[in-house]
Amino acid sequence: MCLAIPGRVVELLPEDRSLAVVDVLGVRRKVDLGLLQEDPPLAGDWVLIHVGFAMSKIGEADALAQLRMLTELGESDAAIEEVQGYGLGEEEAEETAAESKAGP
Amino acid sequence: MRFVDEFREPELITRTAEEIRRLADTKRHYRFMEVCGGHTHSIYRFGLKDLLPSNIELVHGPGCPVCVLPMGRIDDGLSIAEQPGVIFTAFGDMMRVPGTRGTPLEYKARGMDVRIVYSPSDALKLARNNPDRHVLFFAIGFETTAPSTALTMMRAKAEGLKNFSVFCNHVTIIPAIRAILDSPDMRIDAFIGPGHVSTVIGCRPYGWIASNEEKPIVVAGFEPLDILQSIVMLLRQLNQNQKKVENQYKRAVPWEGNRAALKAMAEVFELRPYFEWRGLGFISQSALRIRAAYAEFDAEHRFSVPGVRVTDPKAAQCGEVLKGVLKPAQCKLFGKECTPEHPIGALMVSSEGSCAAYYNYEHRKTQALTHLSRMPVSTPDVTAGVTAV
Numbered sequence: 001m002c003l004a005i006p007g008r009v010v011e012l013l014p015e016d017r018s019l020a021v022v023d024v025l026g027v028r029r030k031v032d033l034g035l036l037q038e039d040p041p042l043a044g045d046w047v048l049i050h051v052g053f054a055m056s057k058i059g060e061a062d063a064l065a066q067l068r069m070l071t072e073l074g075e076s077d078a079a080i081e082e083v084q085g086y087g088l089g090e091e092e093a094e095e096t097a098a099e100s101k102a103g104p
Numbered sequence: 105m106r107f108v109d110e111f112r113e114p115e116l117i118t119r120t121a122e123e124i125r126r127l128a129d130t131k132r133h134y135r136f137m138e139v140c141g142g143h144t145h146s147i148y149r150f151g152l153k154d155l156l157p158s159n160i161e162l163v164h165g166p167g168c169p170v171c172v173l174p175m176g177r178i179d180d181g182l183s184i185a186e187q188p189g190v191i192f193t194a195f196g197d198m199m200r201v202p203g204t205r206g207t208p209l210e211y212k213a214r215g216m217d218v219r220i221v222y223s224p225s226d227a228l229k230l231a232r233n234n235p236d237r238h239v240l241f242f243a244i245g246f247e248t249t250a251p252s253t254a255l256t257m258m259r260a261k262a263e264g265l266k267n268f269s270v271f272c273n274h275v276t277i278i279p280a281i282r283a284i285l286d287s288p289d290m291r292i293d294a295f296i297g298p299g300h301v302s303t304v305i306g307c308r309p310y311g312w313i314a315s316n317e318e319k320p321i322v323v324a325g326f327e328p329l330d331i332l333q334s335i336v337m338l339l340r341q342l343n344q345n346q347k348k349v350e351n352q353y354k355r356a357v358p359w360e361g362n363r364a365a366l367k368a369m370a371e372v373f374e375l376r377p378y379f380e381w382r383g384l385g386f387i388s389q390s391a392l393r394i395r396a397a398y399a400e401f402d403a404e405h406r407f408s409v410p411g412v413r414v415t416d417p418k419a420a421q422c423g424e425v426l427k428g429v430l431k432p433a434q435c436k437l438f439g440k441e442c443t444p445e446h447p448i449g450a451l452m453v454s455s456e457g458s459c460a461a462y463y464n465y466e467h468r469k470t471q472a473l474t475h476l477s478r479m480p481v482s483t484p485d486v487t488a489g490v491t492a493v
Contacts, residue, residue, distance in 0.1 A: 003142050003326065004248075004300050004356070032225055034255045035365045048303070048356055051195070051245075052223025053252040056303045056362065062355045069327055085222035 004048035004055055005070075005079045006063035007031065009041045022049065024083040025067060025076055031086065052086040120332040121155040127339035134160045135291060136338060137428060139281060140298040141168035141456020142326055148465035150328040160335070163290075163428040166280050167298055168456040169245045170197050171426060171449070172381045173273055175416065178203035180409035181242045181271045185216045187407060191234065192218045193227040194242035201450045204414055224256035224270075231260070231268035238267045240403055243274055248300040250274040250392060251365035254372035257394070257401050271403035272394050275379065277301050278309055279390035283381075285317050289429050294338040296331065297323035299353050304369075306361025307351050314347045325353040372398055382416065382449075383423030422449040425458060432462040439467060 007022040013030075020041070022031040032053045033040055039057070041047055046063035047054035070076045128134065138144060144164045147153065153162060166172055182203050185192035192208065199209045199220060212218035217237075221227050224241055231239035243253045253270060260268045277298055284290055297310055302323045313321045320341035324334035334352045341348060351357055372395060379391030394402040403409075416422050420442065421435040432438055432451070442448040444463060451457035 004303075032223075032252070032255065035251055035362055035368070038364050048300075050300060051249055051252050052225050053255070055248070055300065055365075056356050056358070058356055066327065082222045085220070086226065 004050040005083065006046055006058060006066050007049050007054075007083070008063070009043050009045045009047060012043055020054075022047065022054070024049065025071075025080055027080050027083045029083050029086045049083070117155070117328060117332065120329060120336060123336050124155075124160070124332065124339065125157050127336065127343060128157050128160055129343070130157075130159060132159060134293050134339075134342070135163050136160065136294050136296055136335065137163040137165045137284065137292045138296040138324075138331075139165035139167040139277065140296075140301065141171070141454070141458070141461075142299060143167075143296055143324065143331065144458045145456060145461045146326050146328070146331060148461040150331075151465070152328060152331055155332065156335070162296075163292060164425070164431075164458040165284060165295075165428060166381070166384060166426045167246070167277065167301075168426075168451065168454050168458070169249070169273075169275055170201055170454040171422070171451045171457045172275060172280070172383065173201075173244065173450065174380050174382050174414060175203060176380075176410075176412050176414040177273055179205070179414060180411060181240075181273075181403075182206075182208065182211055183409050184240050184271060184403055184407045185211055185218060187238070189237050190217065191230060191237050191239045192216065192242065193221045193230065193239060194218075195222065195244065196220045197454050197456075198242060198244065200447065200453045202447060202453075224253050225259075228256050228260055228265070228268060231265055232263070235267060238269070241268070241270045243270050243272050245274055246277050246298070246301045247274075247304045247365075247369070250373065251304060251362070251368045254368040257372050257398055258368065260401055261398060266400075269401050269403040269406050270394065272373070272392060274373065274392040275381070276375075276390055276392070277305070279387045280381070280384065281310075281313065283384045283387050283390075284427065285313070285319075287384075287427060290427065292319065292428075294319050294342060295321040296334050296338070297321045297349075299324055299326055299330075299357070302351075302353065302357045302361070304362050304365045307349050307357065307359050308361070310349045314349050318347045320347050320350075322350045322352050323357055325356065371395075380413070381426075383426030417448055420448045422451055425451055432459040433467065435459070439463065 007024040009020050010023045011021040013019050018034045019030050020033050036054050041057050046058050046060050048056050048058055200207050208218045227241035310321050313319050320338050322334040322337045324330050337350050373392040374395050375389040376391045376393045378386045378388045380386050399405045424430040442452050447453045451459040
C-alpha cells in the first residue's frame with residue numbers, strides 16, 4: 001500500500017480538470033489529479049499513482065525502469081488489478097447498484 | 105526508446121554492495137532501521153540482506169499502517185458494518201485483518217455488505233450510486249494516503265452527499281519515529297527514511313532526527329539499488345561523523361513535499377490529542393481525526409462505536425516485532441499458530457507487515473533449504489556412460 005505505480009497520462013478531461021485518463025501497463029483508468037493542481041501534468045507526462053490519486057510527476061526513464069522491475073518480479077499483476085479497480089465506469093456502476101438492490 | 109534499466113544491471117548492484125563492504129567499519133555493528141513497510145517488503149523480496157556484510161543489521165520499523173492499528177479499532181469499524189443499510193468499504197489489505205469476532209471477509213461471509221475498494225474515490229462513487237445505502241470508508245494509511253481521503257471528503261461535501269462517511273485511522277510517521285528513538289530497548293544508528301510518505305511531507309520534517317537525535321537519515325526509493333545506495337550514503341555520513349537528512353529518492357520526492365496534499369490534509373483533518381498504536385502504546389498527536397466542519401462525513405460522529413481497548417492475544421508478540429525489538433521469526437507464534445493462512449495479527453496479513461514479508465520470502469526459502477538438506481544424497485555412478493577407450 002506504500003507502493004506507488006507509474007502511469008502515463010493519456011488524456012486530460014476538459015469537463016473535469018482534476019481527472020485524467022492514465023495508462024498503466026496497458027490498462028486505462030481515470031486517475032485523480034487533485035494533488036497535482038499546482039503543477040498539473042500534461043498528456044504524455046508520467047505520474048506516480050497511489051490509491052487512485054497521482055502523487056507526483058516522474059521522468060519517463062525512471063517510470064519505465066520501475067515498470068520493468070514490477071514486471072520482472074511478477075508484481076505487475078497486482079498493479080494491474082489495483083488500477084482496474086479504480087474509477088468505476090458506467091457498466092460497473094450499474095453492476096454495483098444491482099448488487100446493492102439484491103441486498104448483502 | 106532508450107531507458108535506464110538499473111535493476112537488471114547486476115554490475116551496478118555488485119559495485120554498490122562492494123562499496124558498502126568497503127565503507128562498513130568491521131569493528132562496528134550497525135543497526136539501520138527502515139521505517140516504511142514498503143522498504144521491509146523490498147528488502148525481503150530482493151534478498152538484500154544477503155548482499156550486506158554481517159555487521160550491518162536492518163531493523164524493521166512500524167511503518168505499516170494496518171499493523172499498528174489495535175484490534176479494538178478494527179472492531180469499531182466492523183461494528184458499523186453491522187448497522188442496517190451500511191456498505192463497508194476498505195482497501196484489500198484490510199480484508200483479512202482479525203478483529204475480535206472475525207475479519208472483514210468473515211463478516212462478509214456472515215452476510216454483511218463488505219467490499220474492497222482500491223481508492224477512496226471508489227467508495228464515494230458507491231455512495232453516489234446507492235443513495236438508499238450508507239457507504240462507510242475505513243480509512244487507513246500514513247501521510248501518503250491521508251491527502252487522498254481528504255480530497256475525497258472535500259468532494260463529498262461539495263456534492264452535498266448525505267450517505268457517505270469515513271472511519272478515520274490515519275496516522276502520522278514522525279511521532280512513530282520519535283517513539284522508537286525514545287524507547288529504552290532500542291539502539292538505532294541511522295534511518296532509511298520513508299519513500300512515499302516523503303512525497304507528501306517532504307524531507308524537512310526529519311530535521312530533528314539529524315539535529316536533536318544526531319542520527320543520519322536518508323529518504324530512499326524502493327528498488328534494490330535505491331536501498332543499497334541509501335545504505336552507502338548512511339555509512340558515508342557515519343564515517344565522517346555527519347548527521348544530515350539526505351534525499352536519495354529525488355526522482356519522486358521534492359524536498360518541500362506536496363503543498364496541495366498538505367493543504368487538503370489541513371483542510372479536513374486535525375491531530376488527535378493521542379492515539380493508541382499496537383506495540384508503541386499511546387502516542388500524543390500521532391493520528392488524524394476529522395475536523396468539525398466535516399462532521400457529517402465522520403463515521404465516529406454519525407455512529408457510536410464500542411471504543412473498547414482490546415489487547416493482543418497473550419502469546420502474540422506483535423508489539424515487539426513492530427518496534428523492531430524482535431525479528432518476526434523470534435515471535436513464539438511465528439510459523440506455528442500464526443501464518444498467512446491463519447494470522448493472529450495484522451503483521452502476518454498486511455503486504456507491508458514484516459512477518460508476512462519474512463514468511464513469504466525468507467521462511468519458505470529456509471524451510472525448503474532445510475528440507476533439501478535432509479534428503480538422502482545419492483552418489484552418482486561415475487562409471488556409467490564412460491566407454492572404454
